[in-house]
Amino acid sequence: MRTVVATRSGFAAVPVVAIGAALGVVLLACASRYGYHRDELYFRVAGHHLAWGYVDQPPLTPVLARVGVAVFGDSALGLRVIPALVAACTVVVAGLLARELRSGRGGQVLAAAAVAVTAMILQAGHSLSTPTTDILLWLVIATILARLLAEENPRWFLPLGVVVGVAMLNKYTVLLLVVSVTIALGPVGPRAVLRSSWVAAGAVVALGVASPNLLWQWHHDFPMLSVASGIGGDDGVQNRLVLVPMQFLIVGPPMAVICAVGLHRLVRDPALGFARCLGLAYPMAVCLLLIVGGKFYYAFGLLAVLLVAGAQPVVDWARGRLRTGVVVAAVVLTGVVDGLLMLPLLPVESATVSNAVNPEQGAQIGWPELVAAVRVGWDAVPAVQRGTATIVTANYGEAGAIDRFGPEVDLPRAYSGHMSFYEWGPPPDSHTGPVLLVTGSDQHGLTRTFHGCRVVVSIDNGVGIDTDEQGGAVWLCDPTDLSWSRLWPTLRRFS
Template identity: 50%
Template sequence: MGGTGDQPGPARFAAVPVLGIAAVLAGVLTALSGRYGFHRDELYFLAAGDHPDWGYVDQPPLTPLVARAATAAFGNGPAGLRVPATLCCAVTVVVVAALAREFGGGRRAQVIAAVTTSTSGYVLGIGHMLSTSTLDLLVWLLVCWLVLRLLRTGDGRWWLAVGAASGIGVQNKYLVVLLIAVVVAALLAVGPRRVLRGGWPVAGAAVALVLALPQLWWQARHGWPQLTVADGIRADDGAENRAMFVPQQILFLSPMFVPVWVAGWLRLWRDPALRWARPTALAYPLLCALVLVAGGRGYYVIPLLIVLMAAGCEPVAAWTRAGRRAVRGWTAGAAVAVTAAVSAVIGLPVLPTGALAVAQAVNPEQGEQVGWPTLVSAVRDGWSLIPADRRDHAVIFAQNYGEAGAIGHYGPGQGLPPVYSGHMSYADWGPPRDSADGPVLLVHQDGDRRIARHFTGCREVARVDNHHDLDNEEQHAAVELCSGTRSAWSALWPSLRHYY
């Protein structure tokens, strides 16, 4: 099949240096993977993995299943859970180098792409811990690489691979649908439109639908709860997300890399040799508009920003080769070194936990990895106050999935029973039996009384202290001992369900 134009083949892939950079990154992530502790989302993934299903109210099933497989294969601690995140991050570096190659980048540009990717704060942060964003970034970049292969060669059979990657991506996070939407819109706007004709795009869409169908069926069967979750995020954080939309992109990827992705966008839009790739340039502002309207977070568009950065690596390579090479080389090296140091502080567990306030100002997720065992110890202290003859009727109820996940993970080792919560998919895993009529040990965030109003005779018996004076979401969380519930659990349960 013919291409979209007489495009020269890409340069040889710089396998040895690129794979070497990916291996070094994987080594660093592995060495640091056991520091601090689980993130609240990771604890939730572990719990969801113990309740395998085709979907959950706030996410598709892939990440929880990966979490379950990882802990079964590599151990039940943070280091074992994070092996897939490390591997995804290393592969991401390789894919970005391949993107730079598709954009006509030679060996030096590919190495620059690998280095800039492996030192960006966003990549390091999501590579350190397992999250839906970890897999999502890799899926987006892989889809973009496949689309570029399609555009450069004009071979419609690449639509099958695009569809397969997108369908798998939907089983992890729904945002990949936005990527496909803006790519198709960009193709319609600036071409080459011929790649949208014929049966291959339809076949690719069919492949994506078949792979995504189990999750879509689950969501439809349960009344599309993901939309409720999205509405809650927009209502709670939409204004802040819009205000921080641009700053988040700059800070998360790195201010030092702004000239690189700006050069990449200008190159894709202006360079006649890359006219076939121009839809990539248009897709970025289209995606920004969609996310802004929806009140989404700034990091949703970072995958396309990384694609633009890959396109900008060849101009950077040419700049380092032009006059005063030594000075320009040292300048580029110094910028990368500064970026790597700052990104490590923001995204990796390199600081003492007592100094995390600095990193939290940019990346609050750092602090959410600290203090879970002490929370469970406070719960254990509260549980010990319940008379032994009442414990068969007693219930531990947590306000959110982080608290519930921590108690579920660490609690059995401290003699605690199963925990219940109405947050997200914990609500689907069932209420306690109605005969469990109290006492109730209630765990909730400091100052948040929304849940407590459903219980009677409550008195505070413990407070959570992470012992690092770290102001994360669970610092000073309250543990209250309540005499019971205001009605039977089965009647009360719908009122206890909440999504945010």
């Protein structure tokens, strides 16, 4: 029997789309500043090795990297057109979700604007990463789920299954959303939808869509479990300590107030009784992350749902010029502060402060300079030995930088045991010459693996910004005692 709930209002398409478009323009205007993010350099190479899976991720983000390079050019801008478009679409979906949660046109507009200025959306929309698409898909899932629960129409489980399956091809953390909502449906309902055979049908569809990647993981002994173990083990204590306070920072303190209002509305508003599970799912997800030691941003999709839900009560409160001004000022202030911290707006020489708060800023700085240092190291290799010499890096960012900028200075390819770069090795056993070792500030024990290593040149980004590579070195080491095929398994690293 269909439950009678408050009707949906019309969609505020023009202002909501305009906000999304404005966000996209801002992101594209910033896209060429600083340079590639280390993860983008990795995804770019992964896009040249297309597969149904990778050691640390499903295939969707590398596919987007491949498309971005092919369509928009092999540059930071080329890789970042798609994230900007995805962020713009995320804002529009936020407006649609607000409509499903019975917000009027004003509530939809505020929901779109509030989501657009959050630190997480700005970061994910600026550079290509797995959260880029993950946030959009979580909001799409929440929108479909809201319609399903409002109408108590279990046939919506089929499109829901499709989107969940696509989300699994991007990032497995969507299972956190599925588990949290399923658990929340138990105490607050509506439980009737779970008794439908359409639930099983949706699950089959989701698994069917994700099955190529799941099979890849199975055939490769589930390397994602090793990666997840590293996240929850090596960084688990730190992740738990910062999880709760970072929930406020990734939306901005003023928007956190709207999130609190949204949580209260979802739990207490009778007109949204059908969506109460979405409110309960967020604290459920945070608790699960505290248990497993997951990263603070994994639950941002549900935090964005609270932000969307809280927009309409704030609009209702902001009657009159003064209160409206307060709300507008809060959104604008959040956008300015988050923009300065998340986007490359400052001159690169002045990025020290923003980098101290957001190290992802520094992860975009100094890659051409690193490759120039590697070229100096390569020149130190005797010319007669260069044909059998090998470049090895400590992490995928360094290897990705050499792949991108190395050909411009006549460097050969680099090898690394980090994440999926391990799968793209080892060097040929015919490489019996010296080893040029590239390490950031953390050597990961590589200088103990190789022998006779001496520093040829230090790595300096030229602007004094603290990064993982700043203060590192290029080392010239003796030839290996073992063949590369035998040595390679000892260099594998999942973190």
